[in-house]
Amino acid sequence: MTTATADRKLTAKDFQVPFPNDWCPGCGDFGILNSLQQAFARLGLEAHRIAVVGGIGCSGKAPYYFPVYGVHTLHGRLLPFAQGIKLANPEMTVVGVGGDGDGLGIGAGHFVHAGRRNIDMTYIMFNNEVYGLTKGQAAPTLALGLQTKSLSSPNIQGQLNPLMMAMTVGFTWIGRGYSYNVKKVTDLIVQAIEHPGMSFLDILQPCPTYNNLHTKDWYAGKDLDSGQPRVYWLEDTDYDPLVPEGADDAVLNAKASDFMARVHEWGAEIPAGVFLDNRSTTTFAERIETRIGNYREQPPNKRSIADENGKPTADLTTLFDELRMT
Amino acid sequence: MNNKNNDLAWRVGGPQGSGVDTAAGIFQRACAVGGLSVLGRREYYSNIMGRHSYFDVRVSHRPVHVHRDRVQLLTTFESESLARHAVSVIEGGALFYAAKDTDVEVTEITYLDPRAKQDLIAYLEERGLPPTMAGVLEDARDRGVQTYEADYDQIVQLLADDLNVAHALAARTMNTLAVAMSLALVEYQRKYVYEALEKTWPGRQKIIDLNVAAVDLAYAFVRDTYDTSMFEYRLTPSDVKEPCILLNGNQAVAMGKIAAGMTFQSYYPISPATDESVYLEAHTTFPAGNGDEGSVLVVQTEDEISAVCMAAGAALTGARSATATSGPGFALMAEGLGWAGNNEVPLVITLYQRGGPSTGLPTRSEQGDLWFALNAGHGEFPRIVLASGDLDEAFYDAAEAFNYADRYQTVVVHILDKTLSSKTMTMPPYDLEKITIDRGEIATPDPDNKLFPRFAVTESGISPRPLLGTPGGMHWLTGGEHTPVGRVTEDPVVREAQMEKRMRKMETAAREIPIDEKLRIYGDPDAAFTILSWGSNKGGIREAMEQLAEEGIAARLVQVRLMSPFPTPELEELFASATPLVAVEANFSGQLAQVLRQHTGIACDHLVVKYNGRPMSGRELHEAFKSIHEGNAETKIVLRNPNE
Numbered sequence: 001m002t003t004a005t006a007d008r009k010l011t012a013k014d015f016q017v018p019f020p021n022d023w024c025p026g027c028g029d030f031g032i033l034n035s036l037q038q039a040f041a042r043l044g045l046e047a048h049r050i051a052v053v054g055g056i057g058c059s060g061k062a063p064y065y066f067p068v069y070g071v072h073t074l075h076g077r078l079l080p081f082a083q084g085i086k087l088a089n090p091e092m093t094v095v096g097v098g099g100d101g102d103g104l105g106i107g108a109g110h111f112v113h114a115g116r117r118n119i120d121m122t123y124i125m126f127n128n129e130v131y132g133l134t135k136g137q138a139a140p141t142l143a144l145g146l147q148t149k150s151l152s153s154p155n156i157q158g159q160l161n162p163l164m165m166a167m168t169v170g171f172t173w174i175g176r177g178y179s180y181n182v183k184k185v186t187d188l189i190v191q192a193i194e195h196p197g198m199s200f201l202d203i204l205q206p207c208p209t210y211n212n213l214h215t216k217d218w219y220a221g222k223d224l225d226s227g228q229p230r231v232y233w234l235e236d237t238d239y240d241p242l243v244p245e246g247a248d249d250a251v252l253n254a255k256a257s258d259f260m261a262r263v264h265e266w267g268a269e270i271p272a273g274v275f276l277d278n279r280s281t282t283t284f285a286e287r288i289e290t291r292i293g294n295y296r297e298q299p300p301n302k303r304s305i306a307d308e309n310g311k312p313t314a315d316l317t318t319l320f321d322e323l324r325m326t
Numbered sequence: 327m328n329n330k331n332n333d334l335a336w337r338v339g340g341p342q343g344s345g346v347d348t349a350a351g352i353f354q355r356a357c358a359v360g361g362l363s364v365l366g367r368r369e370y371y372s373n374i375m376g377r378h379s380y381f382d383v384r385v386s387h388r389p390v391h392v393h394r395d396r397v398q399l400l401t402t403f404e405s406e407s408l409a410r411h412a413v414s415v416i417e418g419g420a421l422f423y424a425a426k427d428t429d430v431e432v433t434e435i436t437y438l439d440p441r442a443k444q445d446l447i448a449y450l451e452e453r454g455l456p457p458t459m460a461g462v463l464e465d466a467r468d469r470g471v472q473t474y475e476a477d478y479d480q481i482v483q484l485l486a487d488d489l490n491v492a493h494a495l496a497a498r499t500m501n502t503l504a505v506a507m508s509l510a511l512v513e514y515q516r517k518y519v520y521e522a523l524e525k526t527w528p529g530r531q532k533i534i535d536l537n538v539a540a541v542d543l544a545y546a547f548v549r550d551t552y553d554t555s556m557f558e559y560r561l562t563p564s565d566v567k568e569p570c571i572l573l574n575g576n577q578a579v580a581m582g583k584i585a586a587g588m589t590f591q592s593y594y595p596i597s598p599a600t601d602e603s604v605y606l607e608a609h610t611t612f613p614a615g616n617g618d619e620g621s622v623l624v625v626q627t628e629d630e631i632s633a634v635c636m637a638a639g640a641a642l643t644g645a646r647s648a649t650a651t652s653g654p655g656f657a658l659m660a661e662g663l664g665w666a667g668n669n670e671v672p673l674v675i676t677l678y679q680r681g682g683p684s685t686g687l688p689t690r691s692e693q694g695d696l697w698f699a700l701n702a703g704h705g706e707f708p709r710i711v712l713a714s715g716d717l718d719e720a721f722y723d724a725a726e727a728f729n730y731a732d733r734y735q736t737v738v739v740h741i742l743d744k745t746l747s748s749k750t751m752t753m754p755p756y757d758l759e760k761i762t763i764d765r766g767e768i769a770t771p772d773p774d775n776k777l778f779p780r781f782a783v784t785e786s787g788i789s790p791r792p793l794l795g796t797p798g799g800m801h802w803l804t805g806g807e808h809t810p811v812g813r814v815t816e817d818p819v820v821r822e823a824q825m826e827k828r829m830r831k832m833e834t835a836a837r838e839i840p841i842d843e844k845l846r847i848y849g850d851p852d853a854a855f856t857i858l859s860w861g862s863n864k865g866g867i868r869e870a871m872e873q874l875a876e877e878g879i880a881a882r883l884v885q886v887r888l889m890s891p892f893p894t895p896e897l898e899e900l901f902a903s904a905t906p907l908v909a910v911e912a913n914f915s916g917q918l919a920q921v922l923r924q925h926t927g928i929a930c931d932h933l934v935v936k937y938n939g940r941p942m943s944g945r946e947l948h949e950a951f952k953s954i955h956e957g958n959a960e961t962k963i964v965l966r967n968p969n970e
Contacts, residue, residue, distance in 0.1 A: 019813065047776075048797045053639075056805075064802060064813060067776055069794045071642070072804035072814065073635065074665055080632040084639025087623060088590050088647070089795045113628035291610050292621045300623050300645035301793065305587025306763035307615070312585045312725075314620050315613040319581055320755040323571040325358035325525070 010044055012037040017067050023058060026216070028179035028205025032126055033065055035182050036095070039189035040066075045093055053082040055098030055107065057133045059126035062097040076106030079114045079123065086121050088300040090285060093193060094121040101131040101139040104160050108140075114198060115169030119284040122192045122199040123171075125162060126179075128207035129214060136210030149212045162202045163263045163275055167256065172197035174241075174259075174276040178219060178231045179205035184272070191274065197283050204231070204270070224268055234262070234273035243278040252280065330558045332362060332387040335394035336508060337414070339380035339407030341437075342373055348526070349401075349501035350381035355522035356509060357385045358572050358752045360563030366574075366750030367393035367941065369970070372597065372688040377437050378406050385561060389752075391716060391865030395943040395970060398559050399511070401504050403478060405430040405459050406438055409446060412462045413969050417470035420557040422507060423463065425477040432457045445968060472556050476507065485543050489536070499540035506544030511554055514561040516545055571755050575746035576601040578717045578756075579676060582724025583648060584612060584622060585758050588674075590647040592625045592636040597688045598747040599650040599678045630655035634662030634675065641671050642803065644768070644793035646728050648674035653682050653695050660702045663737055665805045667707030670781065670791070670828065672731035672738075672766070676724070679743040679861075681939040690939025691744035693861050693912040696921065699739045700890055706825070708832045710738040711889040715846075715864035717751050719887070725761045726843070732766035733838075734831050735788060741889070743912070745862040745941040767791060771798035779810040783823050787830030836891035844888040844896060853880035855955065856904035858930060860886045860918055862941060863910050869944030870951055879955055886918060894925045906931035908954055910947065913937055916962075936965040 015037035023029045040050060050068035054060035056075035063070030069092075073081040078096045086094040103111055103125050114123070129142040136150025140160045147154040166174045173195040177185040185203060192199035206216045221228045234241070239262065243255050255276065262271045288295045298304075307313055336353060340346045347368070354364045365384045371377035382393045395414065400421040402408045408423050409432060415421050432438070432446050447457040453468070455461035463473050481503060486496035502523070509519055519541050527533045548554065573581075580602045583591070593603040607624045614620030627633045633649040641647040651659065656677050666673045681687025682694045699711050710730045714720045720742060727738045769790035771778050775798035782789045789810075792799025802812030807821045815821070848864075849857075849871045857867055864885055871881045884900055886893065901907055909919035909930040916933040923929050934950045936942050946965045953959040 046797070047800055048795060051794060061814075067800060069642075069800055070802040070812075071639075072802065072806065074661055074805055077631065077635045077662070080627070080635035081639035084590070084592065084636035084641075084647070085643055085794060087625065087636075088640035088645040089643035092643075092795050109628055110632055113632065288623065292623065293611070294619060295621070295623070298621070300589035300640060300647075301643040301795065303587070303589050303620065303645075304614075304618075305589065305620075305646065306765075310762045310764065312587060312758050312761050312763060313615040313618070314585050314587065314758070315615055316581055316585060316756070316758065318613060319584070319609060320571050323573045323577070324569075324755075325355060325572050325752060326361055326567040326570045 010041040012041050015040045015047070015066055015068070017065055019064065021065060022061075024209045026206070026208035027058065028128060028207070029059055029062065029126060031179035031182050032124065032185065032203050032205065033062060035185035035189055036062075037066070038182070038186040039193065042186070042190055043193060049092055051082070051085050051092050051094045053078045053085065053094060053096045055102035057099040057102050057131065059097055059099040060102060076102050077110065078102070079107065079110040082121055083114065083117065083119050086119055087284070090120070090296065090299050095193065096121065096123040098125060099132070099139070100125055100127040100129065100141045100162065104140040104162060104165070111165065112169045115166065115171045117284045118170060118172055118197045118281050120196050120198070122189070122201065124189070124192075124201045124203060126205055127162065127202050128205050128211055130207050130210045132207050132210055146213060148210060150210050161263060162200070166200040167259055167263070167276060170198070170281070171200040172276070172278040172281050173199035173274070175200070175274045176202045176204065176272045178272055179203050180216065180219070181231070184233065188274070195277065197278070197281065230268060230270045231272045232269055234271055234275065241274040241277045243276070243280050245279040247280040252278065331560045331562055332385065334385045334399065334512065334559050334561055335397040336383045336385070336399045336401070337380055337397045337411055338401050338504065339378065339411055340403055341376050341406070342371060342379045343375035344403070345501040346379045346381055349505050350383055352502060352519070352522050352526055353383050353505045353508070354572060354750060355525050356505070356514065356519045357383070357561065358570065359521045359525070360515065360518040361567040362387065362561065362564060363389045364572065364750070364752045365390050365393065368748040368750075369940070370689050378410065380407065380411065387564065392869050392944050393941065395945060395967060399508055401508050403500070403504065406435050408459055408462055409435055409438055410442070410969065412466045412471070415466060415471045418558065420472035420474060420511065421466060422474045422476050422504070423459070425475050427459045428463070430459045442968070474552050478503070481543070481547060484547070485540055488543060489539055495536070499537050502537045502540045503544050506541040507548050509561070510545040510548035511552070511557060512559055512561040515563055516541055518563060569754055570752045572750060572752050573717070574748055574750045575717055575720050575742060577605055578720040579650075579724040579740075579742070580605040580609070581756065582721040584609065584620070585756070585761055586646060586725035586728040587763055588622055588646040588648055588728060590623050590637065590640040590645045592627050592633040592640070592649050594627050594630045594633050594651070594655060596630075596652045596655045598680055598744040599652050599655070599676065601747070602650045602676065630658040631662060634659040638662060638666045638671050638673050641673050642794045646672075646732070648676060650676035650678070652678050652680050653698070654685065656695065656698065656702065663709070664703035664705060664707060666737045667703065667709055668805055669803045670735040670789070672728070672735055674727045674731050674738045674740060677739055677741045678747050679741065687939040689744065691862070691912065691941055692937060692939060693743060693917070694914070695741065696860075696889065696913070696917040699741050700921070706829070708734070708736045708828050709890055710734060710736060710835060711741060712738065713741045713860045713887055713889055714746065715861055715885055715887070717746065717749065717753060720746060721756050722760060729762070729764045730835070733764055733788070734835050735766060735791060736831060741861070743862050749862070768793065769796070769799060771796060773797035776800065777811050780812055781808060781810045781824060781827070783810065783827045786834045787827045788834065832891045839888060841893075841896055844886070844893040846885045846887065847882055848885065849875070849882040850880040851882055853882040854903060854905045855879065855881040855908070856901065856906070857881060857883045857908050857910055857951070858886070858918065858922065859883060859910040860889070861912070863912060866942040866944045866947045867910055870947035873944065873948045874951060874955070881951065889921070892921065892925045897922065898926050898928070901926070901928050906954060908932040908934060908951070910934045910942070912942065931961070932959060933962045934965065935962065938966060940967065940970045
């Protein structure tokens with residue numbers, strides 16, 4: 001959910017900054033950046049209501065390229081920072097941006113538990129199968145046996161499937177895109193942000209400097225007989241990602257089966273688009289409201305805690321009464 | 327100190343899960359509702375059921391601040407408590423023991439540590455006594471302790487018969503029976519015990535009635551069974567009853583945070599910090615003046631790294647935010663701490679020290695983390711470290727920590743320990759009039775502004791801070807070195823300016839924070855004999871100094887509270903006339919003594935340390951100070967007690 005209150009039609013230019021970008025030429029990050037700027041414009045978001053929260057890595061620098069509250073956090077930790085911001089100020093649109101190494105290596109624990117909370121925010125993973133900023137080590141998404149140019153021998157660790165993981169841990173909107181399909185990715189980002197819950201968008205991208213296997217040409221299918229791009233779109237099939245509001249576990253489990261069938265597809269055909277759109281799970285804000293009735297009206301950042309004389313508004317009488325002896 | 331009325335130290339022991347805490351709670355409340363001052367000290371194992379736990383309640387006509395390690399009255403239901411604690415009962419004291427335990431051999435006591443077993447057997451052997459509870463009891467009697475045998479089964483059956491209920495039901499009053507037997511022995515008016523029961527089980531009339539019957543039975547039983555004339559200690563309720571609450575350190579800190587307007591706490595469970603967050607969760611909403619409802623959002627995270635990062639994120643939006651943890655958790659927070667310090671985020675971290683290193687002694691106390699609190703996190707960034715010494719400070723410091731965080735825009739480590747967290751005391755309700763809320767310099771940018779210099783270089787080092795979400799306040803935040811608008815930079819000149827600006831805040835803080843917040847002086851302010859200490863040792867030191875004063879020996883305690891920025895000029899001045907200068911610390915190395923030397927060049931003449939995981943008593947401190955005064959003490963004195 002977002003609050004779109006800008007007073008004129010915005011364009012991507014409104015979300016650009018007059019500072020130079022230091023990503024490598026041809027980096028997939030540029031496409032994603034472009035898509036994000038277009039998405040913010042299409043949603044009509046006000047700059048001061050957006051927090052772009054990055055991890056550490058090339059992708060983690062994305063916050064610097066928006067004129068919003070950009071937060072460049074710690075390696076693997078963007079999700080806790082982002083959740084803290086959103087929980088304390090629910091009016092903000094919070095978008096996490098980080099790499100696959102950041103998110104599924106060091107950040108794997110936080111990935112899992114963010115899924116349990118279903119806080120209303122968006123997490124975009126810039127997925128290039130390597131640790132770019134540290135010069136090309138294998139990331140958790142690189143398949144067993146593959147050897148990219150920085151590796152002195154083939155990778156001996158198995159790979160994680162981000163979509164599979166997101167489903168298992170409870171993300172309620174799951175999508176995948178490819179960084180060079182700027183229009184499609186913009187659509188996906190808009191949907192992810194509008195989804196009232198925890199959204200995960202896995203964006204495949206080439207790393208022209210360190211991933212010499214899954215390059216732009218590879219994604220374009222240049223080596224295939226068909227010569228067609230490897231990525232195909234689920235919306236062009238009969239795949240239905242929707243789990244409607246009120247659906248029970250049986251529906252969710254049935255959807256999980258469809259999901260599983262697609263999620264392992266790789267190679268000549270790589271599915272992209274919306275894999276899951278689950279409206280049946282309560283959001284964290286709804287759960288908080290069962291404990292703090294006026295959470296939305298008076299979130300943590302807005303509460304009045306002092307009177308005009310700087311004296312606490314909190315009244316501890318009932319707390320003292322519980323402990324009262326005389 | 328020789329008055330036998332209203333000066334009692336009582337101890338109850340038993341396996342965890344058997345109601346030791348419940349018993350201690352009833353005893354404390356009974357004394358408190360009678361207008362007496364109560365102090366509780368809880369010792370427990372890192373275990374849920376079965377291992378040994380004990381609770382000391384000290385009762386007095388006036389407030390007391392430290393436990394006694396030698397008690398007047400001990401109540402036991404099983405052999406482990408008898409084996410462990412009989413030796414700590416003083417001459418003229420008394421103990422209750424279970425008849426069935428007499429023949430138990432020391433070697434049969436499952437959870438008594440091998441070392442303790444060996445030592446006890448040797449102790450009994452030296453005295454020509456058998457290695458059994460009978461031997462322990464005879465030793466007690468030889469030392470002038472009254473031993474009162476109780477057949478608890480029989481007593482429970484008497485109650486069952488009286489009430490015409492099953493034995494099993496009557497047996498559920500076991501803890502009450504034990505407490506009441508002790509209070510009967512000291513001839514305490516039983517109506518206060520009834521009141522304690524009502525406070526223990528509010529609204530649960532059936533349980534209260536059952537336990538009231540148990541109290542009556544216990545009082546009659548003691549009167550009819552024992553010669554109580556040989557035990558001279560008594561408790562008499564006070565006519566004067568000031569308003570008073572009974573609480574522990576975790577609760578004191580939690581309430582201080584609520585008073586200060588904290589609205590967000592993220593945490594991961596860890597002893598001895600957990601109970602603070604659990605208390606906050608149980609009080610997530612509360613009245614907030616004008617009929618409003620105040621609240622604190624408490625989030626249990628997946629680990630401490632998430633806890634510190636989430637709290638930092640929340641703090642960026644302007645919510646007063648904190649986390650609470652202990653050593654192992656704080657270790658995980660080091661990186662997050664650095665990010666917050668680098669980004670000038672107001673963040674409070676409550677650190678309850680426990681025995682270290684590593685997993686250490688999870689449920690025991692120590693002051694081993696001062697160096698860590700001062701230095702955690704790579705690189706150099708400003709931080710405030712504030713150490714509380716008692717439950718009064720714990721509340722007000724917890725609140726003031728947020729003012730420091732907001733004013734100086736940095737991390738504040740509020741450092742306490744397990745002793746304070748589990749210490750219970752009767753106190754007057756805290757006075758919120760003493761608290762003022764200062765949010766520091768919050769920026770109010772022009773809403774049409776596109777970029778705001780969050781880290782503008784200023785003379786004080788403090789820059790106006792736009793809260794996330796504020797129109798016109800946009801800037802970046804980064805763990806990297808940054809320009810005034812927060813963009814990452816490696817420029818040498820900008821780097822120097824930012825480093826100097828951040829560190830300048832510490833100078834500002836050192837100038838502005840009043841001396842009474844930095845340190846406090848107790849005892850004779852003109853005395854040359856100077857004790858340097860911090861944290862929970864305060865209670866024992868003050869009691870020891872009182873005793874020294876009675877013996878004509880003048881001494882003063884300088885309690886350091888603000889560890890960072892360190893009160894260097896103030897201490898240099900104070901210690902110019904100190905001789906001897908005696909550091910008292912619950913750690914191995916004398917961490918504060920070394921920090922003092924680091925900042926001032928002043929070396930302490932003596933170091934009195936304790937690192938067995940248990941708190942210092944007035945008695946052992948007095949002994950150490952006396953020997954120093956008499957000139958026959960080692961430079962480093964280690965306080966040891968194998969029986970606690």
